[in-house]
Amino acid sequence: MQTRGTAGCSSKLLNCRYPCKASRPSTVGRILRLNDLVTSHDVFRRLADSLSMATDEAFFEQLVAALGEMLGVDYVMLARVDADACEATSLALWAHGQLVDNIRYPLLGTPCEQVNGQAACHYPNGVCSLFPDDPMLAELNAEAYLGVPMYTPDGRALGLVAALHTQPIDMSRHAEEVLRITAARAGAELARQESEQHHREQLLSTNRALKLLSRCNQALIQTEQEQQLLEAICQLAVDIGGYRMAWVGYARHDDAKHIAPQASAGNAQGYLDQITLSWSAQQRNGRGPAGRTVRSGEPVIIQDLANDPSFISWREMALRHGFRSILCLPLKRGDQVFGILALYQSNTDSISSEERQLLCELADNLAFGIDTLRQRIAQQRIQHAVLKIASAVSARSGEEFLDQLTHHMAEALDAELAFIARIDPADPTRAHTLTIVIDGQRQPNFSYTLPGTPCEDVLFETEYIVHDDADKRLPVEGREALSWVRAYAGRRLDNAAGEPFGLLGVMFSQPLHSTELVTSVLQIFAAGVAAELERQEDEARIRRLAYLDPGTGLPNRIAFTQRLESALSCTGCPQIGLMLLDLNRFKDINDTLGHDIGDKVLAAVADAFSGTLMGNEYLARLGGDEFVVLIAPSDAYTITDTAERLLGSLTAPLQLDEQAFELDVSIGIAFYPDDAGSARELLKHADIAMYQAKQQNVPYRFFEAHMGAALALRLDMTKRLAAALADGALSLHFQPQVDLTTLRLTGAEVLCRWHDPELGTVSPAEFIPLAEERGMIVPLGNWVIDATCRQLAAWQAEGLVVPGQLAINVASRQFDDNQLIDTLQHSCAKHGIAASQLGLELTESGFMSDPDQAIAMTEALKRLGFGLSIDDFGTGYSSLAYLKRFAADKIKIDMSFVADMLESDNDHAIVTTIIAMARTLQMETVAEGVETAEQAEALLALGCQQAQGYYFGQPLTGEAFAKQWLTPMLVE
Known part of the structure; x- marks a missing residue:
């Protein structure tokens, strides 16, 4: 008006x-x-x-x-x-x-x-x-x-x-x-x-708000920097919206929950510098409109600052600056309030619902614009970080790569300090820096304690961030030097199995407010660092595997060969001595107690050998139970002294897992250049000498020229056995098994025989171990299975009856072969033989190498109808707990107990115990090696059901066995 x-x-x-x-x-x-x-x-x-x-x-x-x-x-x-x-x-x-x-x-x-x-x-x-x-x-x-x-x-x-x-x-x-x-x-x-x-004024206010919203939306599109955007919005609120002052503040998540002004425009004149705002309801300066807006997520309007009780702390200063009313609008990311837009008016005019709705839309658009800019910048910095990692990959030289990566990590996050550390494998409460960079400069590495530090939290929580006052929790080893640190961010390094083995992190001289970018970039760098460290570990492991024996930690064959070649290539090389050591009867430990125990025994032997050697004596493991010692210079006297020391290291039993192992070793010795002109020949001749020591049951032998002939003979026998096996030049013999009560035939044990045109009849005691040594035992066993089925089929064709079963010896390696069941079924089907006509004899050492697998195998064989016997019982180290689980039908008492049972109370007690145990387990007993009537009568009196031996009949060819023991099949 x-x-x-x-x-x-x-x-x-x-x-x-x-x-x-x-x-x-x-x-x-x-x-x-x-x-x-x-x-x-x-x-x-x-x-x-x-x-x-x-x-x-x-x-x-x-x-x-x-x-x-x-x-x-x-x-x-x-x-x-x-x-x-x-x-x-x-x-x-x-x-x-x-x-x-x-x-x-x-x-x-x-x-x-x-x-x-x-x-x-x-x-x-x-x-x-x-x-x-x-x-x-x-x-x-x-x-x-x-x-x-x-x-x-x-x-x-x-x-x-x-x-x-x-x-x-x-x-x-x-x-x-x-x-x-x-x-x-x-x-x-x-x-x-x-x-x-009033309507005119409201219309003008709404129009101003519309115009302000439009201009602010233009600024959101055109501005590329967050600070520029905030300043532009505040200035537009003053110039276009007519507000006396406008400012934008961010809600901090520090202890005091500060609201920190970021930009302002209008009649500020130090107003924002003189006030401290919080969004904590427990603090007095958190109960004003700014704090209430952050907590509630809703706009807060104070129509009259002069009379509003919540504004009493700032009233005098606000009125002095001409502020009469205020509108606080929340800035949200999803449901989370991260800041406010505050608008001050110089009058107490009310704000219409239309104007309020437009201003809320303005705040939402501003929040979206801030978030978009941050995401865009974060993506750019993440891409930059990825490029930095990619550029560092070209420096794949271990420490240099990590140094470059650490520099790039600090640069990508604008951090003053960046580091990569590894947990001490021996002490998980300590870590060792692999690289550390402060203000772009590489610093010396150091070790530090983890308990109570942010690094410890990283290891527990994968990622950990300290927004402010991080210096109070830094390790004591660097706390004084790093007193300037305010914020910390760290990320755990996990290996491929998900196990923590290190960490990386950055530190800042200012409080850290926004963590999204830090989190993303650290995750990328952590993946790159973990991959690189694992690659370095793999390379080191490969190098170790290439030159070190994993079981004993000794140099392996490759390392030994290089050492020997290097020694032989020296100009004016003195005489070099070579010793090849092989543990005697070590296979028995593997077969009876398992390879795990065998590996521990080998490691203990390696330690014992190493403890006796001197500076010029080089010990390596060639494989299996073979060790080698290279001595340069050497002569017969010094090398004999070395051999005696090595032998002496095994004089006392080795104590391992509350077990004692009595071991001895056979040693072969050869010299360069007296016995050989090359590394290969020197090793070969030492091997020949070692074999002779075994054959002659002496601790060590020096190589002599004639020893090569014996080795050549063994190699020739190996070739002839392989040819006989391929040509079917082997034969079967059958030793009868009888009922001790009726003396009638209850079956027969199948025995393999070999007659060579040049070597004559070769004892099974020679060619069976040779077959095992040269890896021919499985093919030999398969031949015996097929030949036995063929013989049974031939007898059946002749109308002859074989009471009971033909028992076939199954070697331990053959029993470990997954094809054994297929071979048995195939041979039976091929020759028309029922599974119940065959029995399989397993030695204790054969099934005790892997008892659980043996139990499963025997159960499968029993379901198919095959008979099962435990051969040579009492000579191994089988566990009764396992024995009662085997699906065996018979226990064969070893001939060593039967031979002396009438003279030795101990052997008599053993035989008595075996028979009683078999009866308890509902198994039959078969005594081996019965040669006298007195033995047969004593066994019968003890309850033994069956026996075999020369007293009843020696092994016979198939034809002779049929003539003497088999009867024609009755025809109805």
Whole structure:
């Protein structure tokens, strides 16, 4: 609403500027006519005409002019009372027949102060004396006063309408009603104008918000840096939105939960520097609008800062800067609030729902823009980190690669310090840096303790970040030098099996607020570092495997060969001695106790040998139970001394896992250049000498020229055995097994025989071990199976009956062969033989190498119908716990116990125990090597069911066996 200029002094009422169109009649006469001559109808008709003629532009001025004429008074005032009811501001003034400038004046001590409620305030005379503190009454020389309150149509008090006169007046009731009607109409008009003004202002605010939103969206699209975006949004809020100040702050996750301003615009003038804000409800500075916005995730509006109790901490400073209201909007990423946009106004105007909705949309767009920029920057930095890792890969030289990677990691994250460390394998509470970079400079590596440090948390949680005050938890070894550190971020290094073996990390001189980029980049670098360290470990492992024996830690064959070649290539090389050592009967340990125990025994032997050697004596393991010692220089005397020391190291039994092992070794010795002209020949001749030592059962032998002939003979025998096996030049013999009670045939043991055209008949004691040594035992066993089935088929074709089963010896390697069952089934099917016609004899050493596999194998064979016997029982080290689980039918008592059972109480007790045990396990017993009637009778008396031996019959060819033992099949 526009009014004439407002003056602060009542003297303005005496300066009439706007003369009335009509001449002013006599005051007294006019009042009298109003009171006495004019009817009520005339008064209200004239009032209605006056009100109808009032226009919007000068409604209040026309109204007071009409009242002045109608009432014939000197002064008429229509005034608006301020909200605090302390001052009034005139909307229109009539003085002595003219309109004058509006005024503002205090109400205290004036008759206008008394105008309240619904009643009129009427002072017909002496008003100045009644209100001596009202200077305006005295200045106007007012004698009489009549005032009525002004209300909106909904009853809200707005102000008053008053008539003042310089003469005493006694107005009729028509005057009061005229004023009341005028006040009601003025109140309605004022309410209408204020409503229109409010709508206009709201429309302007909404338009400003729309324009601000549009311009801010442009800034979101065009700006590429986060700080520039924040500053642009704040400046637009001031320039376009009309706010007195705007700022953006981020919510920190430190102990105090600070809200840190990032950018501002407008009338800040140090305001943000003087306040400290938090989003913690427990702190006083966290209970204002900023903290409440972060906690609630909703906008917070304070309409009047001067009277809001939550703003008391900042009220004085805010009012000094001209701030009257504030709007705080949350910046969200998903459901998480990460900051606020604060807008300050210089007035207390209310914010419409439309404007609030637009500003909330602005805050959401700003949050999205910030997040988008961060993601874009993070992606760029991650890509940069990947490129850095890729560029470092070209430096695959171990330490140099890690150095480059550490530099790139620090650069990618703008970190002052970056490091890579490895956990101490012997002490998991310590770590050793592999590389450390501070401000771009490589630093010396050091070791440090883990407990209580962020590095320890990394190992437990895979990733760990300290946002601030990290220096208080750094290792004591570097805490003083790293006192500048504020933030720490680390990532665990895991091997391919998922086991932690190290960590990498970065440190910052400033608090760390945003962690998404750090997390992503560290994860990428950790993958690259872990892969590189594992690659280095693999290379080192390969090198170790290439030159070291894994079981004993000694140099292996490759390392020994290189050492020997190097020794022989030396100019003026002195005599070199070579010793080849082979453990005697070591195979028995592997077969009876398993390879795990055998490997431990070999490691213990290696330690024993190593403890006896001197500086010029080089020990290596060639494989299996073979060791070699190279001595340079050497002669017969010194090498004999070495041999004696090696032999002496095994004099006492080796203690291992509460077991004692008595071991001995055979040693072959050869010299270069006396016995050989090359490394291969030297090793070959030492091997020949070792073989001779075994054959002659002596501790060691020196190589002699004639020893080569014996080796050549053995090699020739090997070739002939292979040829005989391929040509089927072997044969089978059958030794009968009888029932001790009836002496009738119950089966036969199948025995393999070999007659060579040149070598003659070769004993099984020679060619069976040779077959095992040269890897021919499985093919030999398969030939025996097929030949046995063929013989059974031939006897059946002749109508001959074989009582019981033909028992075939199965070697331990053959029993370990997964094809054994297939071979048996194939041979039976091929020759038309039932599985129940065959029995398989297994030695204790054969099934004790892998008892669980043996149990499964025997159960499978039993289900197929094959018979099973445990051969040579009592000579091995079988466990009764395993024995009772084997699906065996018979136990064969070894001939060594049977031979002396009548003379040796111990052997007699062993035989008695075996028979009793077999009976308990529901197995039959078969005694081997029975050569006398007394032995047979004693066995029968002990409960033994069956026997075999020369007393009953020696092994026979198939034809002879059939003639002597087999009978024709009965035909019904």
